[in-house]
Each structure stands twice: as C-alpha cells, then as structure tokens.
Amino acid sequence: MADLSDLARRHLWMHFTRLGSFADAEVPIITRGEGCYVYDRHGNRYLDGLSGLFTVQAGHGRAELAEAAARQSEQLGYFPVWSFAHEPAITLAARLAHLAPGDLNRVFLTPTGGDAVESAIKFSRQYWKLMGRPTKHKVMSRYLSYHGTSMGALSLTGVPAIKQPFEPLVPGAVKVQTPYRYRCNDCMHLDGCTLRCADDLALRIEMEGPDTVAAVFMEPVQNTGGAFTPPDGYWARVREICDEYDVLLVSDEVIAAFGRFGEMFGSIRYGYQPDLITFAKGVTSGYAPLGGMIVSDRLAEPFLTETDVFLQGQTFGAHPVSCAVANANLDLFEREDLCGNVRRNEASFKRLIEDLLDIPLVGDVRGDGYFLALELVPDKDKPDDHFTRDAGEDLLRNFLSLRLLEAGLVCRTDDRGDPVVQLSPPLVAGETEFDFIETTLRTCLTEAWKRMR
Numbered sequence: 001m002a003d004l005s006d007l008a009r010r011h012l013w014m015h016f017t018r019l020g021s022f023a024d025a026e027v028p029i030i031t032r033g034e035g036c037y038v039y040d041r042h043g044n045r046y047l048d049g050l051s052g053l054f055t056v057q058a059g060h061g062r063a064e065l066a067e068a069a070a071r072q073s074e075q076l077g078y079f080p081v082w083s084f085a086h087e088p089a090i091t092l093a094a095r096l097a098h099l100a101p102g103d104l105n106r107v108f109l110t111p112t113g114g115d116a117v118e119s120a121i122k123f124s125r126q127y128w129k130l131m132g133r134p135t136k137h138k139v140m141s142r143y144l145s146y147h148g149t150s151m152g153a154l155s156l157t158g159v160p161a162i163k164q165p166f167e168p169l170v171p172g173a174v175k176v177q178t179p180y181r182y183r184c185n186d187c188m189h190l191d192g193c194t195l196r197c198a199d200d201l202a203l204r205i206e207m208e209g210p211d212t213v214a215a216v217f218m219e220p221v222q223n224t225g226g227a228f229t230p231p232d233g234y235w236a237r238v239r240e241i242c243d244e245y246d247v248l249l250v251s252d253e254v255i256a257a258f259g260r261f262g263e264m265f266g267s268i269r270y271g272y273q274p275d276l277i278t279f280a281k282g283v284t285s286g287y288a289p290l291g292g293m294i295v296s297d298r299l300a301e302p303f304l305t306e307t308d309v310f311l312q313g314q315t316f317g318a319h320p321v322s323c324a325v326a327n328a329n330l331d332l333f334e335r336e337d338l339c340g341n342v343r344r345n346e347a348s349f350k351r352l353i354e355d356l357l358d359i360p361l362v363g364d365v366r367g368d369g370y371f372l373a374l375e376l377v378p379d380k381d382k383p384d385d386h387f388t389r390d391a392g393e394d395l396l397r398n399f400l401s402l403r404l405l406e407a408g409l410v411c412r413t414d415d416r417g418d419p420v421v422q423l424s425p426p427l428v429a430g431e432t433e434f435d436f437i438e439t440t441l442r443t444c445l446t447e448a449w450k451r452m453r
Contacts, residue, residue, distance in 0.1 A: 004029055004041065028405070033060025036426050036433050038410065047436055049411040051426050054223070054255045054371075055286035058332050059428040065287040065328050072324035081109070081318040088323035095330055096283075096294060099264045102273045106300040108310070109292040109318035113254035113280030114148030116291035117217070119312050120278050121152045123293065124215035124248050126310065130302040138172040138208055140201065140216040140247075144225040144417050145178070147217060147252055156217050159224055159416045174208055176200045178222060179230050182364040182375060183383070183418070193231035202241045215248035215276075220256040220266030226373030226420030227366050235272035248275045248299070254291065258282030259333065259427045261369035262343040269368070275299055283326045290322035338427040342369050345430060352438040353423065359442065361449040370427055374441070376419040378452075392419045400448050409440045421445075 002010075008027040013019070029041045036059055038048050051057065058065070072088060079086055093107035108123075110116045121139055128136035139156060141147060147156040154163055155173035163169060177200035179193075186196040205213050218238065222228035242249040251274035256266030258279070263269040265277060276299070280291030303310050316322075333339065346369050353372050354365045363377030376395065379385050387395065396413040400421070404411060412422040421441065425433055 035059045035061065036429050044408070046405070046408050046410045047425070047433060047440075049409050049423050049425050049433075049437055051370075051424050052286050053281070054260065054424045055281040057259050057282040057338060057427045058285040058329060058336075059426040062285065062287070062332065064332065065285060065325050068324045068328035069288060069321050072321045076320050079320060080313075080315065082313055086318075086320050086323075088320045088327060089318040092323045092326050092330075095327070096279075096292075100277060100294045101265060101268050103297045104274070104277060104294040105297050106295040107292055108295065108312075109290065109323070110280075111289050111291065111314055111316040111319070111322075113278065113291040114150050114153050115314055115317070116254065116278040116280055116293050117148045117153040117156065117252060118150045120215070120217070120250050120276050120293045121156070122312050123276070123295065123299075123310060124250070127248070127299055127302065128214050130308060133211070135211050136214045136246075138174055138213045140174045140176055140204060140213060142178045142218060142222060143175045144180075144228075145217075145219060145222055145252075146224040146416075161416065172212075174204055174213075176204045176216075178225065179228050179234055180225065181231060182366070193234075195231065195233055195237055197231075198234050198237035198241070201238060202245070205241070205245045205247060210245040210247070213245065213247050215250050216242060217250045217252050217278075219252045220261065220270050221368060221371060223255055223422075224414070225417035226375055226414065226422060227368075227371055229366055229368055230270055235267075235270050239272050242275075250274060250276045250278065252278050254278055254280045255282075255371070255424075258329075259339045259342055259369075260371050260424070262339050262346060264333075264339060283329065284322060285329050285332075287329070288319070288322040288325040289316070290319070290326055336428070341430075342427055345434075346370065348431065349429075349434050352434050353441075355438065356441055356445065359445050359449060361445050361452070367423075370423075370425055370429065372423045374421045374423075374445075376421065376445075387419055395419060395448060395452070399451060400444060403444045403447065404440065407440045407444055409437060409444075411437075 005027045009022050030038050031041050032039050038046050081089055096107050097105040110119055125137050141156040143158040145158045147153045152170050155170040158175050177197040179197040251267045253266050261269040267274050275296050277294045284290050356362050360380055361376050362374050363380050364375040367373050378387050392415050396415050396419055401413040414420050
C-alpha cells in the first residue's frame with residue numbers, strides 16, 4: 001500500500017492549505033490525541049496550543065464523548081428536524097436556552113459555524129420583511145473579521161485576500177472599524193481609548209441609511225488580526241447604537257462560546273445583551289460537527305404564526321449524534337468546572353506570555369481567557385512600521401511555523417493582518433502546559449529575531 005503521506009499529497013485536498021508546499025515535503029499526519037497533546041504517526045508529541053482550531057475545549061481522548069456518540073448511533077443514528085424533533089436536540093436546545101443571556105430562548109441547530117452565520121444573515125433579512133420593513137437588508141461587520149466561507153458569511157468576512165477570488169459577493173455587506181488599540185489611527189498615541197472604533201458603527205449606519213441596515217455581526221473578541229479585545233465601554237456603546245437605529249446585534253461566538261473566556265458565552269464575559277448568538281466548535285469540543293444560532297423571544301415572535309416559516313434548513317442540522325455529544329460535553333463542563341478552570345488560570349497564562357515582550361520581535365500581547373495573541377513587529381521602537389509582505393512571508397512560513405512545530409508546539413502563525421502568533425489551548429490546560437508554551441515561544445522567537453538581524 002502507498003505511504004499515507006503520498007496518498008494525502010495525491011488525493012486529500014487540505015483546507016486553507018498551500019498544496020504546493022508539500023510537493024517535496026511530508027504531510028504531517030496526526031494519529032491520536034490525549035488531554036492537551038496530539039501525536040503524529042512517527043510518535044512525536046505536540047502540545048495542541050490551538051485546541052485543534054479553537055475547538056477541543058475538553059481536551060483530546062475523552063472516552064465519555066465517544067461513548068455518547070456510540071450510544072446515540074445505536075438508538076437513532078439520523079433523523080431530520082424538518083417538522084419532527086428528537087430527544088437529543090430538544091434537551092440540548094433547552095440547556096442552551098438556559099445558559100444563554102437574557103431572553104435568548106429559541107435554538108436553531110446547524111451542522112457548522114459557517115452555517116450558523118449564514119442562517120443568522122438570512123434570519124435577519126426575513127425578520128425585517130415580516131416586520132413590514134423590507135428595505136432593512138444590509139449587514140455590517142468589522143474589518144479583518146472572519147465569519148465563514150459560504151457566500152453570505154464570506155461577504156461578512158473582512159479579510160480582503162480570502163474574498164477577492166470569489167467576488168462579486170453578496171451585496172449589502174458593510175465594514176466598520178476594528179477595536180485595534182495597538183495600531184489605532186485615532187488613539188494609539190493618546191492616553192486612552194476614545195471609542196472612535198465603536199462610534200464608527202453609527203457613522204456607517206448613517207451613511208448607508210438606517211432603514212437599509214438589518215444587523216451587525218461582531219465577535220466578543222475578534223479572532224483575525226490576533227485577539228482584538230474590546231476597550232472599556234465598547235460593547236455598551238455598540239448596544240446603544242444598535243438600539244438607537246433599530247439594528248439587530250448578532251454576537252458571533254463560534255470561537256468565543258463554551259468557556260474560551262471563562263463563561264459559557266463571550267457576551268456574558270463582556271457584559272452585553274445580543275439579539276442573536278451564533279455558535280459552533282466548543283459546543284461538542286470538536287467530537288462531532290454542530291453549530292447553531294440562539295434567537296431572542298422577541299425576534300422569534302413573527303415566526304410563531306400559522307403560516308410564516310423561517311425558510312432555512314440543512315440535512316444534517318441538529319444531527320442526533322452531534323446533539324448527544326454536545327449534551328455529554330455540557331455534562332463534562334459542569335462536572336469538571338471547565339469555565340472555572342479558565343478563570344482561575346487565565347491571569348498566570350497571560351503573565352507568562354506577556355514576559356515574551358522582552359523579545360524585540362514581540363510588539364504586543366493581547367487577549368483574555370484561553371485566547372491570546374502575540375503581534376510580531378520589525379522594530380518595536382517604531383510602532384508605525386509594518387513587515388513588508390515578503391518579510392512577513394519569510395518570517396512566518398519559511399521559518400517560524402516550521403520551527404514551532406519542530407519544537408513540539410501547535411499554534412497558529414497568521415498573516416491575514418499584521419503577523420501574529422495565536423494561542424488557544426484546551427480548557428483543561430494548566431501551569432505545565434503554559435510553561436511549555438512560554439519556553440518554546442521564547443526559544444523560537446529569539447531564533448527568529450536573530451535570523452532577521
């Protein structure tokens with residue numbers, strides 16, 4: 001039989017991957033996981049500093065989640081929720097409604113996070129039509145944000161490089177300023193934040209016309225660009241603007257929900273009340289695909305008539321096996337107090353990573369909970385300087401990503417904005433894992449700086 005790496009090169013189209021990079025290189029093949037670690041086919045161990053893809057909250061190798069999937073597969077492996085229901089979906093919906101903030105009590109389950117965002121876009125448009133305001137169809141999101149790859153979610157996404165090959169996209173997607181204190185043109189040289197990043201939302205709504213704007217989609221902490229945390233007062237101002245202009249506030253928590261910031265939902269951590277929440281990833285700790293949106297009672301009301309139907313659905317939405325895994329995962333959250341583990345350890349995790357600011361290559365460390373990023377800079381004494389595209393490419397792809405993996409650390413080196421290293425370990429991680437992350441980053445980033453010099 002052919003070697004697995006050869007078969008992967010020939011037949012497996014890996015996602016967001018430069019296939020040409022493996023023309024003469026072995027494809028890394030991960031064979032098993034245990035706790036915070038994964039192992040490749042050669043037996044090499046790696047600390048999973050990205051939770052797979054911000055997903056494996058409970059850690060790898062949790063037998064109870066696999067057993068829940070097996071039990072449900074034996075009882076009811078599949079049935080749709082098109083005018084039917086099944087116990088795993090009902091139980092999960094009730095639990096999520098109980099955990100969600102405010103009156104978010106209606107749960108629409110999807111196969112993935114991208115489907116959840118797509119569903120929320122469609123919901124916001126149909127909602128306003130049912131309310132007799134059909135011109136409210138535009139959706140707003142932040143520059144550099146990532147919301148998915150389907151055509152609607154990609155239109156929301158604010159990363160030019162991954163949108164351009166597919167343009168023209170869905171019309172009516174408008175971008176607003178990102179809360180990016182480290183390089184903010186408005187206040188980076190001031191003593192504090194002016195909230196100009198939040199006020200930009202009001203400006204854009206006025207420019208587009210309030211009667212044309214349906215919803216704004218924002219992450220509690222923005223992922224792309226490297227863990228952009230909201231300044232004090234930001235979310236209160238965004239909520240105020242949405243209320244003033246009658247615009248739905250969608251909290252995209254595909255990454256932020258289920259303990260990543262020490263609460264079951266990121267909006268709870270940052271103290272704001274969304275009209276809808278989109279979620280995925282951590283709801284099952286990645287052991288089965290599942291996503292969804294949670295809608296307030298007020299917004300669900302127009303759909304409770306005899307005739308009006310939310311015209312959205314997927315074959316694998318609310319899959320019974322995925323829902324059973326999600327319920328077992330929530331049991332595990334309660335039993336092991338995973339949110340509490342994040343709250344107890346986040347300060348020490350961040351302190352260790354902030355110690356890396358003594359490396360000239362590290363310009364900024366930001367984030368909260370188990371979600372941090374280090375922004376890399378060519379000259380820390382010149383905060384307006386940026387890496388050229390070629391220099392950033394050489395730093396991240398030709399050296400740092402390879403060196404970190406060689407050293408046994410899986411994390412993300414990302415250049416969709418300025419170069420960053422992103423960290424998002426499983427929620428079961430503690431001091432041992434933090435020490436390894438810090439030591440490994442210190443070694444590799446110091447080598448990278450010397451190589452640049």
